[in-house]
Amino acid sequence: MVGGHQAAKEFLARNQVPYCHLDVRSEQAQRLLATARLSDDADGLPVVLLPDGAVLVRPSLPELAERVGLSTSAGSPFYDLVVVGGGPAGLGAAVYGASEGLRTLLVERAATGGQAGQSSRIENYLGFPNGLSGAELAQRARDQATRFDVEILTTPEVTGIAPHGDGRVVSFADGSEVTSHAVVLATGVSYTRLPAEGVDAFAGRGVYYGAAAHEAVNCKGQDVYVVGAANSAGQAALFFAQHAARVVMLVRGSDLRRSMSEYLVARIEQEPRIEVRTCTEVAGGSGDEHLERLVLRSTTAASTEVVDACWLFVFIGASPRTDWLGDGFARDDHGFLLTGPELLGPDGRPPAGWPLERDPYHLESSVPGVFVAGDVRAASVKRVASAVGEGAMAVTLVHRYLDPS
Ligand SMILES: Cc1cc2nc3c(=O)[nH]c(=O)nc-3n(C[C@H](O)[C@H](O)[C@H](O)COP(=O)(O)OP(=O)(O)OC[C@H]3O[C@@H](n4cnc5c(N)ncnc54)[C@H](O)[C@@H]3O)c2cc1C
Structure with a gap:
């Protein structure tokens, strides 16, 4: 289930799907429910009425996503690059990856734009002297990614990444998986909950x-x-x-x-x-x-x-939720992912278990071929521009990883 009308509203708003919310007690809502032969019982809410006349009763988010034209399952079992997270870093990586010829899948569990998509006005992003809303930036980036043939999935959550030979197997919460030559992790951070009773x-x-x-x-x-x-x-x-x-x-x-x-x-x-x-x-x-x-x-x-x-x-801070990645991925004490030079010990050597002769590349995690960009990376700058920049840089390193010669 979508978890109530709030989750549905938030999902549609953040994915820039136009909608009109009606209170079930309103005359208009009652009329529409009667036409659809539905009751206004709380157990049957929310009801989503689509422009084509379809009626969804308590749809799941993937169902809602599919019905409003957002793709939710991968079209192929194999990609050159899978990008996890559709915030500025992930969108940046996807646009650069696809524009440079990599067959790219972008997986976003909620809405493209990430935290930036929730900003009412971004005033410090280069090239927009009058600022722009996070929603507009997200929509522009999404359009750009689509134009370069990035395949974008909305609602699947990535729950595991594991090396398998030369490939990296990316698993989803529904049990499905895809394999990729390389992965960019751009999962950002999630808001800290307010520690106040009852809130x-x-x-x-x-x-x-x-x-x-x-x-x-x-x-x-x-x-x-x-x-x-x-x-x-x-x-x-x-x-x-x-x-x-x-x-x-x-x-x-x-x-x-x-x-x-x-x-x-x-x-x-x-x-x-x-x-x-x-x-x-x-x-x-x-x-x-x-x-x-x-x-x-x-x-x-x-x-x-x-x-x-x-x-x-x-707005009291945020933390990376990276525990799902397992022990193979080195993190700092707060869960941010360590990459490149940060992975080297005091003796200048890579961490135990690092399987290659060379040291990890700059944005590479402790798992070769899995790169990290944006807020989820330890010591990252936590800005839109740096997230986008790291996404682009990660793709350059993906090319180097795929063809080290
Ligand atoms: C309200 C607000 C206003 C801001 N304003 C500014 C500003 O004006 N200027 C500025 O420079 N910075 C601003 N920032 C900071 C900026 O938005 C962040 O630094 C930037 O968004 C980080 O980008 P990111 O891609 O690394 O991560 P995020 O934006 O956090 O995106 C990560 C994405 O990954 C998805 N994800 C996470 N885990 C998974 C998973 N397992 N599977 C699939 N998807 C997953 C999340 O749903 C999310 O969409 C603002 C932040 C906030 C919250």
């Missing part, structure tokens, strides 16, 4: 990790709370200030300037609808069907306060 129970019902721009219209004229003090939180606050009555930024530290770019701080200070509450953290959340209240705690005094709050957007 996670409202994920998708007032509590969102990331900007969830598709919710902006629902926040119109209301108070929005944004947790975090890095650039992503600043961008989100400015974005929601265009819709909400008031945006309250909850910042644990005493000064935004410690963690946010100066240009964003300056814009936040000039925005009368944004209030910055420093030395404040979220201690808990409560409500009924939807988030209704937050408990805010001072980080400097032993005091708490309960505020009415229906909308909370959380």
Whole structure:
């Protein structure tokens, strides 16, 4: 199942599929359900009505993806290059790989664009002096990849990578697999959950990790709370200030300037609808069907306060989820993948088990032929431009790996 209407909405929005969401209690929804001879029973929701007249009751995400024209299963058992993750690094690798003649498969479990796709405005990406939204960047990159014949799968999750002779076997959560000459891992990072009592129970019902721009219209004229003090939180606050009555930024530290770019701080200070509450953290959340209240705690005094709050957007850092890769892939203490020079020990030698005479190439993991690009790589820069650049560079190294002469 899609896990409720929120998952379906988020999936469609992030994949730039136009949709209209109707509350089941609305007259229009009731009319449509009656026409389709369906009840409004919660067990049968969400119902997705497609332009061709098809009716999907509680579809799975792969089913929804297929029906809106997104491919979900590989067309071939073998590729030159499989790219895992469709954020900027993965899209970069796929575009460069395919444009340089590699038969390329890109696998994205949620939506192309990755974290960048959730950015309301990217202002520091070269060539876009007026900035552009993450969604637009993702759509442009996806179009470019498609133009170069990258095969893009949406919704399959890669759950394993194992060397098999000269090939690298890439396995999916549904048990299927493909083999590739080389792999680029570009799985990025996932948001850290907010450690506050009761809050996670409202994920998708007032509590969102990331900007969830598709919710902006629902926040119109209301108070929005944004947790975090890095650039992503600043961008989100400015974005929601265009819709909400008031945006309250909850910042644990005493000064935004410690963690946010100066240009964003300056814009936040000039925005009368944004209030910055420093030395404040979220201690808990409560409500009924939807988030209704937050408990805010001072980080400097032993005091708490309960505020009415229906909308909370959380940006408190992220971590790579790389445990599925197994022990063959060397990682740092936080799970980021080690590559190239980072893999060499104090004696300058590759790690135990490295099977080749040569040292690992710059972006190569501890498994030869599997390269790493973007945020998931240890010591990476965590920017759109560097992710795209590493994707391109990984492809150059793939060529060197495939033809070392
Ligand atoms: C809200 C926000 C605003 C930002 N704004 C800016 C900005 O203005 N400028 C800037 O330079 N940077 C910005 N950043 C940072 C930038 O977006 C990231 O550095 C960049 O997206 C990293 O790209 P990536 O491809 O390495 O990883 P990600 O963007 O994290 O993409 C990784 C992708 O891999 C997929 N994936 C993960 N595991 C699997 C799996 N097992 N199988 C299949 N798919 C998988 C994920 O679903 C995801 O789509 C922002 C980040 C956020 C969150």
